[in-house]
Amino acid sequence: MGRDVAANVTERDHCRCDKCRHPQTLQKLVDVVSLPEKLEPTTVEQLEDGVKIKWNDEHESFFTYKWLHLHSYAPRLxxxxxxxxxxxxxxxxxxxxxxxxxxxxxxxxxxxxWTRKIYIHGFSFISGVPPTPEATERLLNRIAFIRNTHYGGFWEVIPDLSSKDLAYDNIPLRAHTDTTYFSDPCGLQMFHMLSHTGGTGGESLLVDGFRAASILRKEHPEAYKILSKVRVPAHASGNADVSIRPYASMPTFIHHPVNGELLQLRWNPDDRGTMDRWANEDETEEWYAAVRLWEGILRDEKSEYVFQLQPGTPVIFDNWRVLHGRRGFTGVRRFCGGYINRDDFYSRYLLTNYGRERVIEAI
Ligand SMILES: [Fe+2]
Ligand SMILES: [Zn+2]
Structure with missing residues (x-):
């Protein structure tokens, strides 16, 4: 247990009793500032399943061995x-x-x-879904509520041949992540093709962005560094009533602040604003060179998983990790889908896979 028990104030700050932690909301009731500075245990009793501590201000705490093991920080166990x-x-x-x-x-x-497959691979198909918007929406709601954006929540596209932007709708889309213009990009995205009539093409493609990034990191560490550093302005301003952008421009690769692990990929060259926030002039040349290498990996045949979506078999993917795109097509395609927040997905993943007790214990 090392310093966990020795560090008295920390220990007391995390007391599990009903006076220190609300039994229903699990929120802290301790006022950090009011903890006595000279806090010491008067007795420490080792029981079968944990440690009972009596403090010099008469307060009593109990910590299970499991909890102490989970939260030990010196060393981290x-x-x-x-x-x-x-x-x-x-x-x-x-x-x-x-x-x-x-x-x-x-x-x-x-x-x-389902959520475990999405977590591990970054995507999963779902088989045997009724090819209707209603069934698709109910399916998404099994993970969490659908995220609303300026485009709405659950969406359904019924192409209108007279619409001006149908041409745009048919063109190929290179691999990208969505909503780089949000401070918190959408976590999951689902596509369900309900029908495709009078034409061909439109194969979907997914790319494992974390795999691609690991290749770039290994083969071109300088390029990887540049894409982890240079901030790329992004915006969504197509609708007359919005001009959305994140609270700060973000680089393409976002890492864990302590262990350096890649956590989030933000890559949509089409949604970029003007690249005028360089830290120094040299970066401009380096960035364009790095992007060529990065796109080279993304567009490599070995990176692209290409498939034809079928009615009844939608796909859902982690938009923080997996890039998506599609080939051009002819004819009319009816699509529906929606976004789910990354945090709501992760919560559902944890609770369904590990159970509430284990998840709460680890908080
Ligand atoms: Fe997209
Ligand atoms: Zn307490």
Whole structure:
């Protein structure tokens, strides 16, 4: 337990009793400032499942051994209980992650399996979904509520041949992540193609951005550094009543502040604003060179998982990790889908996979 028990104030600050932590809301009731500076245990009793501490101000705390182990910080004993991400390339086409609709709708075990696949691989198909917007929306809601944006919430596109932007709608879209213009980009995105009539093409493509980034990091560390540093202004201003941008321009690769692990990918060259926030002039040349290398990896055949979406088999993917795009097409395609926040997805993933007790203990 090391310094965990020795560090008295920290220990007391985290007391689990009902006076120190609200039993229902699990919020802290301790006023950090009011903790006695000279806090010491008068007795420490080792019981079967934990330690009972009596403090010199008469307060009593109890910590289970499990809790002490989970939260020890010197040394850190807690292990990641999440399975690690599995990188994939185009060969995932042979055995892509799929979850059954029925299973998801019937039980939380089904949701656990589904969210685990999304967490590990960054995406999952769902098989056996009724090809209707209503069923698709209900399916999304099994994870969490649908995120509203300036485009609305759950969306359905019924192409209108007279519409001016149908031409735009048919063109190929290179691999990108969505909503780089939000401070908190959308976490999950689902696409369900309800029908495709009178034409061909329109294959979808997914790219494992974390795999691509790890290749760039290994083969071109300087380019990786540049894309981790140079901030790329992004905006959404197509609708007359909005001009959305993040609270600060963000670089393409966002890392954990302590362990340096890649956490989020933001890459949509089309939604960039003017690149005028360089830290120094040299960066301009370096950035364009780095982007050529980065796009080279993204567009490599080995990176692209290309498939044709089918009615009844939507796909959902982690927009912080997996890039998406599509080939050009002819004819008329009816699509529906929606976004889910990353935090709401992660909460559902944790609770369905590990159970509330274990998740709460680790807070
Ligand atoms: Fe997109
Ligand atoms: Zn207490």
């Amino acid at each position: 807690e292990k990641y209980y999440s399975p690690r991400f599995k990188h994939w390339d185009s060969s995932i086409a042979e055995n892509p992650p799929v979850t059954e609709y029925e299973k998801i709708m019937e039980s939380d075990e089904g949701v656990a399996e």
